[in-house]
Amino acid sequence: GTRADDDLLKGLNPPQREAVTYRGQALLIVAGAGSGKTRVLTHRIASLLRGREAWPSQILAITFTNKAAGEMRERVAQLIGDSAQGMWISTFHSACVRILRREAQQFGFTKSFTIYDSGDSRALIKRLVKEHEADAFGLTPASVQGRISKLKNELADAESFARTANMSDPAERLFVEIFADYQRALQRANAFDFDDLIAQTVYLFRAFPHVADVYRRRFRHILVDEYQDTNHAQYALIRELTRPVVGKAGDAFSSGGMMIFEPEQAPEMEGASLTVVGDSDQSIYAFRGADIRNITEFERDYPGAKVVLLEQNYRSTQNILSAANAVIGNNFDRKDKKLWTDVGAGEPIIGFTGYSQHDEAQFVADEVEAIRKAGVEYSQMAVFYRTNSQSRALEEIFIRSAVPYKIMGGTKFYDRAEIKDAMAYLIAVANPADELSVRRILNRPRRGIGDVTETAIARYAAEEGITFRDALANASALGVGPKIQQAIVRLDAVLAEAAEIMLPSSGEVAPPTSVAEGLSLLLNKSGYLDALRQSKDPQDEARVENLDELVAVTREFARNNPDGTLLDFLTEVALVSDADDLSDASGSVSLMTMHTAKGLEYDAVFVTGVEEDLIPHRISAGEPGGPQEERRLFYVALTRARKRLYLSLAMTRAQFGEVTVAMPSRFLQEIPHELIDWRQSPGDVNSRGGMQSRALNARRPGGGGGFGGGGKRYGDDLVPLPPREKSGSIEKFANRIPAKVRDNGDLELGAGDRIRHDDFGEGRVDMVTGEGAKRVAHVRFDTAGPKKLLIKIAPISKL
Ligand code: ATP
Numbered sequence: 001g002t003r004a005d006d007d008l009l010k011g012l013n014p015p016q017r018e019a020v021t022y023r024g025q026a027l028l029i030v031a032g033a034g035s036g037k038t039r040v041l042t043h044r045i046a047s048l049l050r051g052r053e054a055w056p057s058q059i060l061a062i063t064f065t066n067k068a069a070g071e072m073r074e075r076v077a078q079l080i081g082d083s084a085q086g087m088w089i090s091t092f093h094s095a096c097v098r099i100l101r102r103e104a105q106q107f108g109f110t111k112s113f114t115i116y117d118s119g120d121s122r123a124l125i126k127r128l129v130k131e132h133e134a135d136a137f138g139l140t141p142a143s144v145q146g147r148i149s150k151l152k153n154e155l156a157d158a159e160s161f162a163r164t165a166n167m168s169d170p171a172e173r174l175f176v177e178i179f180a181d182y183q184r185a186l187q188r189a190n191a192f193d194f195d196d197l198i199a200q201t202v203y204l205f206r207a208f209p210h211v212a213d214v215y216r217r218r219f220r221h222i223l224v225d226e227y228q229d230t231n232h233a234q235y236a237l238i239r240e241l242t243r244p245v246v247g248k249a250g251d252a253f254s255s256g257g258m259m260i261f262e263p264e265q266a267p268e269m270e271g272a273s274l275t276v277v278g279d280s281d282q283s284i285y286a287f288r289g290a291d292i293r294n295i296t297e298f299e300r301d302y303p304g305a306k307v308v309l310l311e312q313n314y315r316s317t318q319n320i321l322s323a324a325n326a327v328i329g330n331n332f333d334r335k336d337k338k339l340w341t342d343v344g345a346g347e348p349i350i351g352f353t354g355y356s357q358h359d360e361a362q363f364v365a366d367e368v369e370a371i372r373k374a375g376v377e378y379s380q381m382a383v384f385y386r387t388n389s390q391s392r393a394l395e396e397i398f399i400r401s402a403v404p405y406k407i408m409g410g411t412k413f414y415d416r417a418e419i420k421d422a423m424a425y426l427i428a429v430a431n432p433a434d435e436l437s438v439r440r441i442l443n444r445p446r447r448g449i450g451d452v453t454e455t456a457i458a459r460y461a462a463e464e465g466i467t468f469r470d471a472l473a474n475a476s477a478l479g480v481g482p483k484i485q486q487a488i489v490r491l492d493a494v495l496a497e498a499a500e501i502m503l504p505s506s507g508e509v510a511p512p513t514s515v516a517e518g519l520s521l522l523l524n525k526s527g528y529l530d531a532l533r534q535s536k537d538p539q540d541e542a543r544v545e546n547l548d549e550l551v552a553v554t555r556e557f558a559r560n561n562p563d564g565t566l567l568d569f570l571t572e573v574a575l576v577s578d579a580d581d582l583s584d585a586s587g588s589v590s591l592m593t594m595h596t597a598k599g600l601e602y603d604a605v606f607v608t609g610v611e612e613d614l615i616p617h618r619i620s621a622g623e624p625g626g627p628q629e630e631r632r633l634f635y636v637a638l639t640r641a642r643k644r645l646y647l648s649l650a651m652t653r654a655q656f657g658e659v660t661v662a663m664p665s666r667f668l669q670e671i672p673h674e675l676i677d678w679r680q681s682p683g684d685v686n687s688r689g690g691m692q693s694r695a696l697n698a699r700r701p702g703g704g705g706g707f708g709g710g711g712k713r714y715g716d717d718l719v720p721l722p723p724r725e726k727s728g729s730i731e732k733f734a735n736r737i738p739a740k741v742r743d744n745g746d747l748e749l750g751a752g753d754r755i756r757h758d759d760f761g762e763g764r765v766d767m768v769t770g771e772g773a774k775r776v777a778h779v780r781f782d783t784a785g786p787k788k789l790l791i792k793i794a795p796i797s798k799l
């Protein structure tokens, strides 16, 4: 290689180098977590550019999140300097939006189409289910939406589905009708839902080969990260993009400034080179249609493909890696991979069992502070959980303990009603055909426009063959009272005025600041802000602040995108995904779901709620392959940690207004017990040094330790598992309390009594709630503070 190459290859091991320098048509890199797959992709791009083998514009790299795309772009720029401009490094969805904005007019859309998120499409489907009275046939909006999404991920439309469905079943027939209506409604609204972004791009390429050829000529090097989580539609998209260009003279070329050859001189071209990297052990999106076969069958689809295996892990300590390897080794449908590291054993994994999720959260907060003092930055710590609702307890304790934190994906800023309203105003301006948005803002703020008027507008629009939005401009023809008429006229005028700022006609380009200006105008002149300010609801104050924040976001957008248009802004917002942060997470601990954690790494990771029914989640029990997918998810969580890994759980968990009793996750038992240093073990909690904890620490021949050890993985005589189908109620738990564990029987306790607890010391009972085995003592401990205890089993005695 050249000197430039040496520089790029310096920080790589031999198989990584091979992957960076290989120059064939198809390259598959399969490797476990933390083995440098993403790093190899980044260096490969840099190497192509630096060797002048490719123009930046010839590179299309697909990442799983926008955040990952930003990081990859930055890394490439660091490696080779500014020539990283012009590359497409983005998610599948963003890439497809860019293509569709250029090409939508080819098939009946305009470039100002709206992107419907899952809430938008749910609203639309809800209306259709109601119109078809389909709930009588057991069709719910959620089930219809789920099925449509699944079908789109498999590239099926209503028509093709109808050919295979059992159409003598009335429910199936209704479903097909709703699916077809839904698709028509989207088209009328000039909108794509999330799944459409991919599926319609594939459709576009297949229906218009000359359009596809433009992109095939352009993208000569296609690279896909996290390939194990692509679904069929995404697979097909890549397949379309990597086909050879036949280069027939006379092809009508499109479009959008992308023409790089005159048709007559367009040569034939072999397909683009394709590099995919993935780890089938980290496939965690089967529920969204991800298909591991895309990776396992790569060699069949791309004959002659080169396969590179990476085995050295550079992220984690040996202890963390051993735990992760042991867990994933229990999945039976996998190729065994040997991941190793040379960084040494490192710290032991730390385990903790709390009484409640608050107890668990307190442990996390305390430990965060402790390792912060030991020099770990907050930004290098992350807390993972399986479900979003688990974040609440963590947040409460973090706030109380003044630990700075940031929820990734969970804040759902753009899901707040007031933000959705504001976005609907912007969309109504950008894409007047989008009826959903216009309907949404019709009576927000309240202007006295009710259902009757809304129906009258819709009817008038249908009669006249005009859009819902255009019907607003004919308020006097609607047959509504003068006051309502006036309200409609005013709304129409505000939208028109904003359009003048944000979408100037006569070929003028709107300055990017116009989005902020237009938004302010809409919020002020529509009366939206005034209504919130005059409200006495304290929540509304927070809503005003959120809207201020949105205006700030548009300003920042203008700063970052000097050429940004209203459409660009709407696209950016529509594609904000769970892992993408609104603001800077530096200086705070990151909280996120295990799904969101994919691809990330932190010095210290807290995996919380390591309990049956959470991980594996109870909904997975009935799904084919469900528990295995949950194990992969747990594997993803463990392998995010560089140096410190914490596993915690709680004995009881209050969720949905009900206290449920938790059991340790089966995955915990799969970790060799000597790797975990239990600060407070599942056995300690109710009987210090009792059977459970002895069982936990016991090593049985052939059994490998774990909860109760034994040959069987779970379900032994000491720690019964909760029933698979649902989490146990307290009563059920009381029945399942192992005989040898503490049982206080009907210990009499009342307000004012003083008690002693094995762990918490002395305290005073404030009150007792519940009955029988469910009796709970609310105790204020002298030093440990307030706790709630299950009287039957807590290690307490009356003083
Ligand atoms: P995941 O499966 O979790 O996505 P990955 O295989 O993509 O992981 P990377 O994120 O690319 O792994 O790499 C993991 C860490 O190891 C990163 O911090 C990366 O910079 C580092 N790393 C990778 N290869 C090397 C190497 N040869 N020398 C030093 N550090 C490396």
Ligand code: MG
Binding pocket: 037, 038, 039, 225, 599
């Ligand atoms: Mg990666």
